[in-house]
Amino acid sequence: MTKSTFTRELRLLTPEHYQNVFQQAHRAGSPHFTIIARNNTLSHPRLGLAVPKKQIKTAVGRNRFKRLARESFRLKQHQLPNKDFVVIAKKSAQDLSNDDVFKLFEKLWHRLSRPYRG
Template identity: 80%
Template sequence: MSKYAFSRELRLLTPEQYKKVFQQAHRAGSPHLTILARPNNLDHPRLGLAVPKKQIKTAVGRNKFKRAVRESFRLKQADLPAKDFVVIAKKSASELSNEELFKLLDKLWHRLSRPSRG
């Protein structure tokens, strides 16, 4: 398997998996989105997305946001720690260009990749 694939085991699939991340997570945020992260017991990171209709009105907008986040995660996953990440869109996320979104995600992935202070 290529280290840049985005296969099923790299996704959060069940409500329980999401719930765990929401319960106790480190967060990194910006005015456009929030990323929650929680260590998992696997040897790879996993990604979940929360893009409410209330925040990004059109399906096209939500899909565009999700595609960009998945792509960013796919390219960064080799550098990410074994954590579950949930990316939550905010209203202004739809105003970002793909380039701005990638830059922002890079910054937030980096912030959440640092060893947790605890």
């Protein structure tokens, strides 16, 4: 069985990493959050999170959303293609139940795993 951890090399760490994803990305979105993806040259996917204070006001809400995003990514990482992903939260994300957030992530991960034709 493959390990499902969320180590440092699975994260986007620097502003340059984020800029790189935003430059030529394809996206999958919902009314609650958007995932932007771009191919990387590594042998694994990486995750970055953008959860603005303007969108989710409370630290508790932002941290909950980030925790759910990381957990969803951690569980799916071995099925995901070698891409850099940035999850961007929207206001309505805080109103979803944990279950709804996971279902939505599942759908968007699947959409972004298909070959990109653009």
